[in-house]
Amino acid sequence: MSFNEKIRAMYVEQIEGIKDAGIFKQERLIHSAQAADIEVEFPTGSSLKKVINMCANNYLGLSSHPEVVKAAHDGLDTRGYGMSSVRFICGTQDIHKELERKVTEFLGTEDTILFPSCMDANAGVFEAILTDEDVMISDRLVHASIIDGIRLCSAMHDTFKHSNMSHLEKKLQLHADKRLKVVITDGVFSMDGDTAKLDEMVALCEKYDAMLFVDDSHATGFIGKTGRGTHEKCGVFGKIDIITTTFGKALGGASGGCVSGRKELVELCRQKARPYLFSNTIAPVVVSGVLKVLDILSESTERRDKLEKNTAYWRKGLTEAGFVLKDGDTPIVPVMLFNAKLSQNISNDLYDEGIYAIGFFFPVVAKGQARIRTQISAGHEIHHLDKALDAFIKIGKKYDILSKTKQEIIEMYGL
Amino acid sequence: MEEIRDVVLEYVIEEYLEDEDEEISYETPLISGGIVDSFSMVSLKRFLEAKYKISIPDEKASPEAFDTVNSITALVKEITS
Numbered sequence: 387m388s389f390n391e392k393i394r395a396m397y398v399e400q401i402e403g404i405k406d407a408g409i410f411k412q413e414r415l416i417h418s419a420q421a422a423d424i425e426v427e428f429p430t431g432s433s434l435k436k437v438i439n440m441c442a443n444n445y446l447g448l449s450s451h452p453e454v455v456k457a458a459h460d461g462l463d464t465r466g467y468g469m470s471s472v473r474f475i476c477g478t479q480d481i482h483k484e485l486e487r488k489v490t491e492f493l494g495t496e497d498t499i500l501f502p503s504c505m506d507a508n509a510g511v512f513e514a515i516l517t518d519e520d521v522m523i524s525d526r527l528v529h530a531s532i533i534d535g536i537r538l539c540s541a542m543h544d545t546f547k548h549s550n551m552s553h554l555e556k557k558l559q560l561h562a563d564k565r566l567k568v569v570i571t572d573g574v575f576s577m578d579g580d581t582a583k584l585d586e587m588v589a590l591c592e593k594y595d596a597m598l599f600v601d602d603s604h605a606t607g608f609i610g611k612t613g614r615g616t617h618e619k620c621g622v623f624g625k626i627d628i629i630t631t632t633f634g635k636a637l638g639g640a641s642g643g644c645v646s647g648r649k650e651l652v653e654l655c656r657q658k659a660r661p662y663l664f665s666n667t668i669a670p671v672v673v674s675g676v677l678k679v680l681d682i683l684s685e686s687t688e689r690r691d692k693l694e695k696n697t698a699y700w701r702k703g704l705t706e707a708g709f710v711l712k713d714g715d716t717p718i719v720p721v722m723l724f725n726a727k728l729s730q731n732i733s734n735d736l737y738d739e740g741i742y743a744i745g746f747f748f749p750v751v752a753k754g755q756a757r758i759r760t761q762i763s764a765g766h767e768i769h770h771l772d773k774a775l776d777a778f779i780k781i782g783k784k785y786d787i788l789s790k791t792k793q794e795i796i797e798m799y800g801l
Numbered sequence: 802m803e804e805i806r807d808v809v810l811e812y813v814i815e816e817y818l819e820d821e822d823e824e825i826s827y828e829t830p831l832i833s834g835g836i837v838d839s840f841s842m843v844s845l846k847r848f849l850e851a852k853y854k855i856s857i858p859d860e861k862a863s864p865e866a867f868d869t870v871n872s873i874t875a876l877v878k879e880i881t882s
């Protein structure tokens with residue numbers, strides 16, 4: 387059937403519906419390399435504007451690091467551009483195996499398998515290791531890609547209230563009759579920036595013979611004393627059965643992800659995980675870059691230490707200015723505004739001041755929980771943070787939200 | 802005998818409401834209203850099956866049938882009768 391006018395009208399209507407709901411997403415074009423200072427064309431067609439980036443997942447400032455760029459160049463020269471094959475036909479190079487070994491060592495696991503992205507790792511892993519005799523028990527705020535993976539798996543699925551350990555325990559008891567139980571959480575939650583209670587979760591999993599799955603995409607490379615991730619921070623290094631993480635954020639930020647954990651589980655992914663079997667893996671140039679990133683991080687904790695200092699500085703500045711923040715100590719620092727429109731207006735005004743930070747609202751976060759999510763980087767210098775703080779304070783005054791409580795902001799702007 | 806709908810209401814409040822002061826009634830849309838995601842339905846289904854010693858067939862456990870306390874109650878009554 388052809389794409390006739392009736393069909394087109396139906397889609398046009400759907401797109402208009404998204405616009406009417408105020409949730410139409412638009413891309414902003416960046417004309418420079420990813421960094422603290424970027425040049426942006428927004429709205430499309432307007433002249434370029436220099437802004438400070440406060441919303442990248444470039445936590446360690448490695449996305450455009452000269453050593454990483456050079457390693458990628460070398461990889462391109464020695465291993466070529468593409469593989470033109472999936473892994474198990476003729477798409478595996480020595481450096482893919484080398485990266486799997488190095489990630490295993492870095493995360494303190496038994497084995498690792500690369501995926502084209504962490505989205506793919508999460509989409510493929512559950513179906514590969516569970517059947518309809520099993521149950522998956524997930525935190526209610528896990529990332530969308532985990533939800534997709536759960537949907538693709540025939541095991542029963544249940545949830546527990548966000549970070550609520552007594553509720554999790556009840557669920558472990560409710561599903562005691564299942565063959566295998568997997569508890570599923572993010573290490574650091576991407577919208578709130580809070581950290582999972584992995585120490586308590588490991589204890590519960592041991593008590594009820596459950597496996598523990600952690601998506602550490604917003605932690606690998608910088609959370610914990612040597613940046614190994616949330617398990618290091620919580621004192622349970624070596625005790626997580628399955629970790630998934632991404633190379634698309636702190637670890638150079640290009641692309642790619644992995645499943646790392648118990649060797650039998652990783653082996654089953656190699657045999658059965660569909661995104662691994664039916665999609666090309668990470669390109670050699672990116673593998674070469676990530677290898678360099680892991681070298682840099684294994685040699686010194688300088689970058690994650692700087693990130694920690696920057697984060698403390700930023701949280702202190704915003705708190706003293708009188709903003710309502712989500713509690714936590716990770717580089718994800720949400721400035722709470724509650725009202726969706728207010729978050730959009732403030733984001734736009736910040737942009738005019740040269741600060742690039744995005745408003746998040748329903749359906750990305752719960753209704754009445756709109757916010758501007760700021761993300762700190764080791765690529766920020768104090769002068770960046772000072773300039774951003776000045777802008778936040780100026781705009782905060784404009785909307786009269788400084789030193790106001792959550793209740794007061796809601797009374798002024800509604801939910 | 803305890804009213805089925807009160808048992809269901811109490812379970813929904815305990816299981817799904819995050820905020821203590823949130824209030825719901827027998828007719829509050831749970832799934833379409835964003836209080837219960839269709840995923841989290843499974844624990845309610847398991848709870849009802851255990852409590853009333855019934856088996857709710859998957860095709861009957863639709864998001865529509867689970868959307869309000871009243872509709873859930875009707876489903877349980879239909880299966881138990």
Ligand SMILES: Cc1ncc(COP(=O)(O)O)c(C=O)c1O
Pocket residue numbers: 503504505506508529531572576601603604631632633634641642643
């Ligand atoms: C928690 C979490 N997991 C997985 C992903 C997906 O990562 P990737 O870009 O590698 O697919 C993201 C990215 O948004 C994430 O935040």
